[in-house]
Structure formats: C-alpha cells, structure tokens
Amino acid sequence: MTRAEDQSPLLEIDNLVVEFGRVGSVRRVVDGVSLQLAAGETLGIVGESGCGKSILSLSVLGLLPSGARVAGGQIRLAGESLTGLSERSLRQIRGNEISMVFQEPMTALNPVIAIGEQIAEVFRTHQNAPRKAARLLAVEALRAVGVGSPETRVRNYPAQLSGGMRQRVMIAMALACRPKVLIADEPTTALDVTIQAQILELFRELRQEFNTSVLFISHDLGVIAEVADRVAVLYCGVVVEEALTADLFDNPRHPYSRGLLAALPQPDAEEVPEQLFEITGTVPAPDALPDGCRFNPRCPLATDRCRSEAPPFLTVGPAHRVACWEAGHGQ
Amino acid sequence: MLRYILTRLGHTVLVIFGISIVSFIFLHLSGDPVGLILPQDATLEQIAALRKKMLLDDPIYLQYFRFLTSALQGDLGRSIYSHQPVVGMILERMPATLELAFAALAIALAVAIPAGVLSAVKRGTWIDTISMSLALIGLSMPHFWLGIMFIMVFSVQLGWLPTSGRGTFLQLIMPSLALGVSLIALFARLTRSAMLEVLGQDYVRTARAKGLSDFSVIGKHALRNALIPLVTVIGMEFGFLLGGAVIIETVFAWPGVGRLIVQSILDRDYPVVQAAVMMLAIVFVTVNFVVDLLYVWLDPNINIDGSAA
Ligand SMILES: Nc1ncnc2c1ncn2[C@@H]1O[C@H](COP(=O)(O)OP(=O)(O)O)[C@@H](O)[C@H]1O
Numbered sequence: 100m101t102r103a104e105d106q107s108p109l110l111e112i113d114n115l116v117v118e119f120g121r122v123g124s125v126r127r128v129v130d131g132v133s134l135q136l137a138a139g140e141t142l143g144i145v146g147e148s149g150c151g152k153s154i155l156s157l158s159v160l161g162l163l164p165s166g167a168r169v170a171g172g173q174i175r176l177a178g179e180s181l182t183g184l185s186e187r188s189l190r191q192i193r194g195n196e197i198s199m200v201f202q203e204p205m206t207a208l209n210p211v212i213a214i215g216e217q218i219a220e221v222f223r224t225h226q227n228a229p230r231k232a233a234r235l236l237a238v239e240a241l242r243a244v245g246v247g248s249p250e251t252r253v254r255n256y257p258a259q260l261s262g263g264m265r266q267r268v269m270i271a272m273a274l275a276c277r278p279k280v281l282i283a284d285e286p287t288t289a290l291d292v293t294i295q296a297q298i299l300e301l302f303r304e305l306r307q308e309f310n311t312s313v314l315f316i317s318h319d320l321g322v323i324a325e326v327a328d329r330v331a332v333l334y335c336g337v338v339v340e341e342a343l344t345a346d347l348f349d350n351p352r353h354p355y356s357r358g359l360l361a362a363l364p365q366p367d368a369e370e371v372p373e374q375l376f377e378i379t380g381t382v383p384a385p386d387a388l389p390d391g392c393r394f395n396p397r398c399p400l401a402t403d404r405c406r407s408e409a410p411p412f413l414t415v416g417p418a419h420r421v422a423c424w425e426a427g428h429g430q
Numbered sequence: 431m432l433r434y435i436l437t438r439l440g441h442t443v444l445v446i447f448g449i450s451i452v453s454f455i456f457l458h459l460s461g462d463p464v465g466l467i468l469p470q471d472a473t474l475e476q477i478a479a480l481r482k483k484m485l486l487d488d489p490i491y492l493q494y495f496r497f498l499t500s501a502l503q504g505d506l507g508r509s510i511y512s513h514q515p516v517v518g519m520i521l522e523r524m525p526a527t528l529e530l531a532f533a534a535l536a537i538a539l540a541v542a543i544p545a546g547v548l549s550a551v552k553r554g555t556w557i558d559t560i561s562m563s564l565a566l567i568g569l570s571m572p573h574f575w576l577g578i579m580f581i582m583v584f585s586v587q588l589g590w591l592p593t594s595g596r597g598t599f600l601q602l603i604m605p606s607l608a609l610g611v612s613l614i615a616l617f618a619r620l621t622r623s624a625m626l627e628v629l630g631q632d633y634v635r636t637a638r639a640k641g642l643s644d645f646s647v648i649g650k651h652a653l654r655n656a657l658i659p660l661v662t663v664i665g666m667e668f669g670f671l672l673g674g675a676v677i678i679e680t681v682f683a684w685p686g687v688g689r690l691i692v693q694s695i696l697d698r699d700y701p702v703v704q705a706a707v708m709m710l711a712i713v714f715v716t717v718n719f720v721v722d723l724l725y726v727w728l729d730p731n732i733n734i735d736g737s738a739a
C-alpha cells in the first residue's frame with residue numbers, strides 16, 4: 100500500500116492556484132494545492148460539494164470552464180510540465196495519457212452519437228486507427244469493462260442504456276488508450292447503491308489489470324475507502340490532511356476529516372471513536388472565506404490563533420500530513 | 431422507427447385531406463363559376479342549364495366528393511381563360527418555383543450555419559457582433575425591396591447579372607439570394623443560440639477531454655445537437671419561402687407557380703389560383719414530412735418509441 104513512498108510521482112500538482120473572476124473580484128477556488136500521484140496508485144480526494152474538487156481535476160487537462168484560469172503553480176506528468184502547454188500539445192495528452200470520467204453518465208455522453216462511435220473516435224484520434232479497426236477496438240473496449248454483447252451494444256445510443264451501463268461506457272472510453280492517469284470525478288455519485296458497488300469493483304479490477312494511476316474524487320469518504328490507497332482531504336480549495344487511507348480512518352487528525360468520518364454510517368455503534376463529531380454549517384463561498392484557518396467557523400476546537408493565522412501543513416506521521424493548529428496537540 | 435415514419439405519413443395524408451376541404455370551401459365561397467364562364471348578358475335559362483350541366487345543384491357533400499375524386503385523378507378543373515387543365519399549367523411551372531425555393535434554402539443554410547457556429551464559438555468578440563448585426567439588418571429587409579435593389583445595383587448599374595428570366599445559373603443568383611437573405615439571418619441567429627446552449631453541455635466537455643480536435647468537438651459533437659432545433663424551423667420556413675416566391679417571381683419575371691398565381695389573380699382566373707395554392711400547400715406538407723424523416727437521422731432518440739426521448 101505504500102507504493103506512493105518509494106517512487107517518484109507520475110502526476111505532480113505543485114502549489115496550484117485556480118481563480119475565477121476579474122481583478123477586484125477574484126475568487127480563488129483552488130489555493131495552493133500540492134499533490135503527488137505515484138504510478139499504479141489510487142489517490143482519493145474527498146471534500147464536501149463546493150470545495151474545488153472538480154475545478155482541481157479539470158485544471159489538470161486544461162479543461163477549466165470559461166472564466167477560470169490557473170493563476171499559479173505547476174502540474175507535471177512524468178516530470179513534464181502541463182501548465183504551459185499549447186492546446187495542440189494538450190490534445191495529444193487528453194484521452195491518451197490522462198483521461199477523465201465524469202459524474203453524470205447521462206449528460207456526459209453525446210445523446211445523438213452511437214456509443215460505439217464515441218469510443219471509436221478515441222482510437223482514431225490517438226492511434227490513427229482506420230474506421231473499421233477503431234470499431235472493432237471499441238467492441239473490445241466495451242467487453243473489457245464488462246458490457247455484455249458489446250457487438251450489438253456499440254450501435255446503442257446513451258438513452259438506451261442504464262446509468263451503470265453508461266458509466267461503464269465512459270470508463271471504456273477513458274481507458275481506451277491505456278492512459279497513465281485516470282481522473283474520476285465522482286464517478287459513482289449519480290448511481291444507486293448496488294450499481295455504485297459494481298462500478299467500484301470495476302475500478303479495482305481495472306487497476307489490477309492495467310496498473311493505471313487513479314485520481315479518484317468523491318464527496319463520500321465511504322466510497323474513497325473502497326478504492327483509494329491514499330486520501331487527500333480538500334476544504335475550500337486547500338488540502339487540510341493527507342494520509343494513507345487506513346491511517347486516515349484509524350487516526351484522523353484534522354477536525355474536518357473527523358467530521359467527514361462521523362458522517363459515515365457506522366457499522367458497529369460501540370466502535371465509534373469519541374473524537375468524531377458532526378460538522379455543522381456549510382462550506383463558505385470562495386469570496387467569503389474566513390481569516391486564519393478556513394475551517395475555523397465550523398470547528399469545535401477553534402482558538403484565537405485558528406481565527407487569525409492559517410495553519411502550516413505539517414508532517415505528523417509517515418505519509419501523514421495535516422494543516423491544523425490543534426491536531427498536533429490532540430494526540 | 432418504422433412506426434414513427436408511418437405515423438408522420440399518416441399525419442401528412444390527413445393534412446392534405448384537410449387542405450382539400452379548405453380548398454373546396456374557398457372554391458365555393460369565391461363565387462358562382464357560372465357567372466364567370468357565361469357572358470354578362472346570359473339569360474336565366476342559359477345559367478340554369480349550365481348549373482345543371484356542372485351539377486352545381488347537387489348537395490354540397492356530393493360536390494365535394496366529386497371534387498375529391500377528380501382531384502385524386504389529377505383533375506382540378508380548367509382555366510377560365512385558356513381552358514387548359516390547371517394541374518398541367520401548375521406542374522409545368524412547379525420546377526421553377528421549387529428550384530428557386532431550394533436554392534434560397536441552400537444559400538441560407540450554407541451561409542447561416544457557419545456564421546451561427548462561428549458567432550457562438552467566438553461569442554462576445556467582434557466577429558460575433560458583426561455577424562449578428564448583419565443578421566439583424568438582413569432580417570429587417572423585405573425581400574421584394576431587396577430584389578429591386580439587387581436589380582438596380584447588379585443589373586442596371588454594374589451590368590453583372592441579368593434582370594429576369596430563368597434558365598442559366600446567373601439568372602438564379604439574384605432571386606434566390608433576395609428570397610434567402612432573411613432566412614440567412616433567422617437561421618444564423620437560431621444556430622448561434624442553439625450552439626451556445628450545446629457548447630455548455632457535459633458531452634462537449636467529454637469530447638474535449640478525449641483529445642478530439644476543435645473541428646470534431648464543434649462540427650460533430652456540438653453541431654449535430656444544435657441542428658435539431660434548426661431542422662424544425664426549416665420545415666416551417668419552407669412555407670415562408672413558397673409565399674415569398676410569389677412576390678420574388680414577379681419581381682424577377684421568374685416563370686414559376688408564384689407568378690402564375692399573381693397573373694391569375696389579376697385575371698380573376700379563380701380555378702388556377704385555387705389549385706395553385708392547394709398544390710403549394712401540398713408541397714409544403716410534403717417538405718415537412720421529409721424534414722420529419724431528417725429528424726430521425728439527426729436525433730436517434732426518436733426511434734425508440736415514436737416520440738422524442
Ligand atoms: N463555472 C463556474 N463559474 C463560477 N464559479 C464556479 C464554476 N464552477 C465552479 N465554481 C466555483 O468553484 C468552487 C469549486 O467548485 P467545484 O470544483 O465544482 O466543487 P466540487 O467539485 O468540490 O463540488 C465553488 O465555489 C464553485 O462555486
């Protein structure tokens with residue numbers, strides 16, 4: 100599980116800043132995020148809705164919505180910077196070396212193009228596959244993600260498929276060119292529980308088979324626990340805690356992480372660790388962030404220092420770091 | 431899919447049937463044909479004899495039934511003046527009108543779709559501003575006025591294009607352009623707003639995330655979705671084209687059905703007018719049927735249960 104430690108990172112996000120708006124009304128939605136993803140590793144990113152998870156993931160491939168821009172920092176793939184690349188060079192990476200799977204499989208697939216064609220065009224674009232070969236590759240890609248009778252399925256349109264099936268198509272499309280990195284932004288959030296479990300199982304299988312590195316994003320720690328080797332907890336555009344998944348669950352340091360854990364259904368009531376508690380309130384808007392630690396208005400441990408000074412990101416254990424004034428003392 | 435096509439075909443037949451009833455009623459309301467055929471000083475006996483001969487004293491449903499049976503056999507009466515069968519007169523001129531209408535439609539689509547797409551993609555830039563301003567101007571110019579302006583500039587002043595007639599490609603340019611300009615404007619605005627909506631959709635982001643070229647993202651993934659609302663309007667606007675052709679054909683002495691209608695109105699040759707209008711209506715309905723078929727091709731989700739998903 101500690102592959103992350105003994106390899107240089109494949110994907111490296113270094114002090115990334117993403118902003119919306121013009122001078123005078125700038126909103127920083129990602130504020131100095133640094134993350135490393137090792138080859139073959141699955142890194143979970145967790146945080147409530149609005150924390151900046153999607154914006155962070157879109158910035159990797161230069162797919163930010165209009166109005167947003169990378170205002171600082173670096174993103175590197177195998178040591179090569181992606182942040183300064185031209186659209187043209189980025190296009191050769193998108194869907195080829197780094198792929199994305201999105202939350203809404205209903206709207207993320209084109210409703211008027213057959214799914215086989217939607218997969219096949221990836222092969223044509225990146226591998227120069229001729230039409231017929233690309234069609235056959237699309238069939239195989241569907242088979243690889245567990246879609247039954249893929250030969251006939253390729254002619255289907257998204258509306259003819261169930262939600263889980265559509266997400267399999269999205270995953271087939273993303274994995275078509277065997278990317279080094281797969282970014283999955285809430286890939287199971289729109290699915291019901293049984294389908295969600297199947298898709299998570301698929302992620303685990305595919306990882307074993309292709310050794311793809313995965314950036315797995317979810318607001319649900321329970322989902323993250325199923326797939327991630329390591330977890331980064333994001334709050335208001337800042338990483339507040341980073342740890343191996345098991346460590347985070349056994350020994351969460353940041354009050355926000357503890358709050359997220361407390362929100363999970365507890366299988367065995369007697370084992371609820373006492374340091375867990377419910378988080379109250381909501382995520383502040385990016386243009387109304389509090390001074391000091393961004394979590395302080397919602398934090399039961401907040402002190403005067405928390406309200407005036409942002410805490411540094413400190414190492415508290417092997418591969419375990421946290422940004423909290425109180426976390427070090429709590430243990 | 432077959433069900434959808436059959437349903438649309440059923441609608442089309444029903445509408446044509448409706449057109450026949452309306453036509454018949456108008457024919458009836460337009461006055462007693464006997465009065466038009468016989469000279470002013472005809473005696474009452476002569477009138478009564480002709481009425482009897484033309485079976486005008488039969489009950490109205492019987493007359494409609496006769497009208498329908500002969501219409502189905504391609505007989506819509508004869509011109510009061512030339513005594514030629516009107517269907518022949520109209521069919522002879524129909525190709526010219528269709529040529530004009532389709533040329534105008536083709537020009538409109540060929541200019542409007544790229545302009546609308548470009549405006550949407552370059553939203554807020556000077557390209558967008560200029561093309562949408564041009565569209566607004568185009569929309570506000572009546573086509574007969576535009577036709578006259580074209581003649582004055584390109585024929586009279588510059589001597590580049592012939593003022594009238596049909597037969598050569600050069601003769602087609604001005605009438606089809608005059609007829610198509612307001613449609614260019616309308617379609618361009620429509621394409622732009624449909625594209626703007628589509629460009630914000632998740633599947634466009636997916637297409638980008640796959641590393642597809644801009645050409646493929648915009649021209650394939652976005653445009654195919656944006657064309658769906660456009661196609662609906664094309665069917666509707668074909669009626670506008672046929673109506674416009676009546677005026678444009680007169681301005682450019684284009685030998686089509688429109689010009690025949692205007693001439694026949696002036697001559698009070700009602701059977702010709704009535705039959706021509708009816709046949710244009712049938713053309714309109716048929717074009718709309720074809721448009722419905724185009725829909726199936728553009729929006730496969732219609733196939734599933736006969737209605738849009
Ligand atoms: N297109 C956009 N325009 C303006 N603000 C946006 C846009 N997309 C996201 N944001 C803002 O950026 C912040 C982070 O959003 P997002 O990354 O979508 O959060 P998450 O994925 O964690 O739910 C939010 O405050 C959101 O309001």
Ligand SMILES: [Mg+2]
Nearest residue numbers: 152153284285
């Ligand atoms: Mg999100």
